[in-house]
Amino acid sequence: MTTTPETSGNGQIILEARDLKKHFPVTKGLLFSKITGWIKAVDGVSFEVRVGETLGLVGESGCGKSTTAKMLLMLEEPTDGSILFEGEDVHLTTQAKRREYRSSVQAVFQDPWSSLNPRMRVRDLIAEPMVINWDMDRGGVMERVQKLLNDVGLNEYHSNLFPHEFSGGQRQRLAIARALALNPKVIVLDEPVSALDVSIRAQIMNLLKDLQNEYNVSYLLIAHDLATVRYMCTWVAVMYLGQIVELAPVKELFENPLHPYTKALMSAALPSHPDTVQDEMILMGEVPSPLNPPPGCYFHPRCPFAMDRCSVDVTEAKEPSPQHWVSCHLY
Amino acid sequence: MVESATIGEIVLEVEDLRTYFRTRFGTVKAVDGVSFNLRKGETLGIVGESGCGKSVTMLSMMRLVPIPPGRIVSGKIVLDGEDLLQLSEGEMTNIRGSKIALIIQDPMTSLNPVFSIGSQVAEAIKLHHDIPHRSVVDQALEVLRKVNIPAAETRMRDYPHQMSGGMRQRVVGAIGISCEPMVLIADEPTTSLDVTIQAQYLKLLKDIQKESDLSLIFITHDFGIVAKMCDRVAVMYAGRIVEMGSVRDIFNHPSHPYTEALLASVPKMEQDVERLYSIEGQPPTLHDLPEGCPFAPRCPHVMDRCRTEYPPQIDQSETHYASCWRLA
Numbered sequence: 225m226t227t228t229p230e231t232s233g234n235g236q237i238i239l240e241a242r243d244l245k246k247h248f249p250v251t252k253g254l255l256f257s258k259i260t261g262w263i264k265a266v267d268g269v270s271f272e273v274r275v276g277e278t279l280g281l282v283g284e285s286g287c288g289k290s291t292t293a294k295m296l297l298m299l300e301e302p303t304d305g306s307i308l309f310e311g312e313d314v315h316l317t318t319q320a321k322r323r324e325y326r327s328s329v330q331a332v333f334q335d336p337w338s339s340l341n342p343r344m345r346v347r348d349l350i351a352e353p354m355v356i357n358w359d360m361d362r363g364g365v366m367e368r369v370q371k372l373l374n375d376v377g378l379n380e381y382h383s384n385l386f387p388h389e390f391s392g393g394q395r396q397r398l399a400i401a402r403a404l405a406l407n408p409k410v411i412v413l414d415e416p417v418s419a420l421d422v423s424i425r426a427q428i429m430n431l432l433k434d435l436q437n438e439y440n441v442s443y444l445l446i447a448h449d450l451a452t453v454r455y456m457c458t459w460v461a462v463m464y465l466g467q468i469v470e471l472a473p474v475k476e477l478f479e480n481p482l483h484p485y486t487k488a489l490m491s492a493a494l495p496s497h498p499d500t501v502q503d504e505m506i507l508m509g510e511v512p513s514p515l516n517p518p519p520g521c522y523f524h525p526r527c528p529f530a531m532d533r534c535s536v537d538v539t540e541a542k543e544p545s546p547q548h549w550v551s552c553h554l555y
Numbered sequence: 556m557v558e559s560a561t562i563g564e565i566v567l568e569v570e571d572l573r574t575y576f577r578t579r580f581g582t583v584k585a586v587d588g589v590s591f592n593l594r595k596g597e598t599l600g601i602v603g604e605s606g607c608g609k610s611v612t613m614l615s616m617m618r619l620v621p622i623p624p625g626r627i628v629s630g631k632i633v634l635d636g637e638d639l640l641q642l643s644e645g646e647m648t649n650i651r652g653s654k655i656a657l658i659i660q661d662p663m664t665s666l667n668p669v670f671s672i673g674s675q676v677a678e679a680i681k682l683h684h685d686i687p688h689r690s691v692v693d694q695a696l697e698v699l700r701k702v703n704i705p706a707a708e709t710r711m712r713d714y715p716h717q718m719s720g721g722m723r724q725r726v727v728g729a730i731g732i733s734c735e736p737m738v739l740i741a742d743e744p745t746t747s748l749d750v751t752i753q754a755q756y757l758k759l760l761k762d763i764q765k766e767s768d769l770s771l772i773f774i775t776h777d778f779g780i781v782a783k784m785c786d787r788v789a790v791m792y793a794g795r796i797v798e799m800g801s802v803r804d805i806f807n808h809p810s811h812p813y814t815e816a817l818l819a820s821v822p823k824m825e826q827d828v829e830r831l832y833s834i835e836g837q838p839p840t841l842h843d844l845p846e847g848c849p850f851a852p853r854c855p856h857v858m859d860r861c862r863t864e865y866p867p868q869i870d871q872s873e874t875h876y877a878s879c880w881r882l883a
Contacts, residue, residue, distance in 0.1 A: 284749040391837050421604040422776050426820035426833035433830075448750060455822035455831065475827065492754035494779020496823040498802045506758055507751045510719055 235274035244305035283463035336395035393424035563595035572630035600785035673711030793849035800875030
């Protein structure tokens with residue numbers, strides 16, 4: 225997508241991605257390896273995250289949503305494009321500013337079994353980011369650890385335990401407390417509930433919403449489950465093969481999906497009631513390899529509405545209705 | 556969703572099944588008095604969270620519970636007039652795969668990485684049919700075509716790592732149906748698949764079921780799969796079935812507080828929800844179950860009686876019952 229949404233006026237932009245790209249080289253040979261191709265994991269993605277709002281990135285595995293998140297967390301260097309934080313390009317600014325960016329953008333990952341160090345006590349786990357980044361005395365740090373534990377629904381008693389003594393839901397609470405430690409402005413949530421039990425998911429989703437209201441933090445939520453996205457998000461971007469195919473406010477996207485891929489995703493999603501009427505729109509085939517994407521619109525080989533020009537012309541983002549962007553030749 | 560006109564006689568009957576495990580923390584009652592039946596051509600969903608005993612129920616039906624530490628303490632599993640728990644290991648081997656088959660969750664680990672997929676499908680067929688090698692291969696090919704593997708002749712020679720997750724799960728499905736079982740148990744068959752691939756796979760299972768009048772048992776934690784696939788549902792909590800009914804009974808009139816709460820805590824794609832209901836606390840650990848109803852500590856309608864006595868099954872209609880004192 226090349227254009228970016230206009231500010232809707234209800235919030236200022238905190239984080240912006242402009243035409244972000246990440247291409248991974250494919251090499252052949254071990255010693256004298258040469259590059260034989262490129263995997264375009266993310267290929268020109270633009271979006272904005274506003275203060276106190278949640279942007280959802282939806283898509284199937286391999287669509288580039290996690291690579292996008294890694295770039296925002298500065299764990300991957302983008303091949304091209306820029307990340308703007310409070311209007312400033314994070315790759316062109318000073319070392320000190322980058323450091324500040326890193327502490328303002330935190331992450332909560334999918335698997336709370338592998339994201340917490342098993343050899344650290346809870347209080348050390350949560351204190352660690354503060355000890356590294358802040359010049360704070362021990363008493364102050366411990367006081368804040370207690371406050372954070374209370375914020376996520378745990379108590380003082382838990383601070384002395386090790387991660388293995390907690391259930392999955394509690395561990396995810398710990399990961400959230402740790403992410404909140406530095407008063408971040410943006411938290412990247414990479415599938416935060418999909419590893420949890422059904423009855424625990426609602427607890428964590430509600431907790432995340434409460435914390436957002438309390439601290440006015442912005443979320444970038446990566447998910448594959450559309451129902452979760454509808455519950456959590458303000459804006460939704462649908463990704464396919466490294467590109468955003470549709471971007472709209474959550475209600476608009478769910479009530480009036482435009483891109484055929486978005487429609488297919490919705491009809492493939494599981495119903496919430498046996499009497500729910502769903503359009504039968506089952507996509508044939510699988511996502512093509514990003515190593516060798518089809519010409520024209522990347523979606524055309526699986527698209528039921530494909531026209532002649534779809535296999536030739538590259539799609540561009542259009543805005544058929546206000547604040548609703550779609551990359552498709554149908555519009 | 557399923558309007559099965561072909562629901563016929565009972566093919567599988569499970570009666571008061573109890574499977575316990577001995578651990579150093581004491582006896583874990585993983586399955587504690589589970590009874591249900593399954594008719595021909597019907598799809599039954601067994602829903603519950605991790606640790607509720609749904610997978611151990613499935614393992615007991617296949618007689619695959621590791622003994623020791625496990626032990627099937629009591630109960631009957633009658634398949635086609637025969638009690639599986641009375642059979643010798645040799646007799647059970649003949650039944651596994653040919654009369655009752657299993658599709659497990661992870662196609663990565665359920666296929667052998669060093670054999671081609673063709674030979675893995677053929678292995679299942681060879682075990683149960685005394686036929687020449689040529690026709691085994693032909694049959695394997697036919698089964699692979701049935702699960703819509705494109706270019707099955709050439710892909711037969713592929714190894715599991717050469718296939719995508721969706722294709723691998725199809726191969727696992729092919730092995731499951733290769734000997735035309737009466738009952739197919741699918742344990743979370745689509746959790747590792749993408750949504751559009753999941754939709755393809757569920758449709759395939761439905762088509763196969765229609766074609767061969769197969770009885771399906773879906774073990775899942777996802778009410779979406781239940782809504783899409785199942786005729787009847789059993790909700791499990793802490794080793795017991797707490798509510799059972801037709802899919803519409805469960806979705807329209809959930810009677811057990813646990814079922815009610817679970818349904819209310821799932822976000823919906825079709826409508827905005829202001830705030831999700833969330834069940835406080837966590838599922839109990841099975842070696843240290845509270846006395847009385849195991850859901851009592853988390854239940855919003857808890858009464859004194861719930862903490863001392865386990866509630867009986869209370870019929871709501873001919874097809875629907877729940878175990879809760881609130882209904883008594």
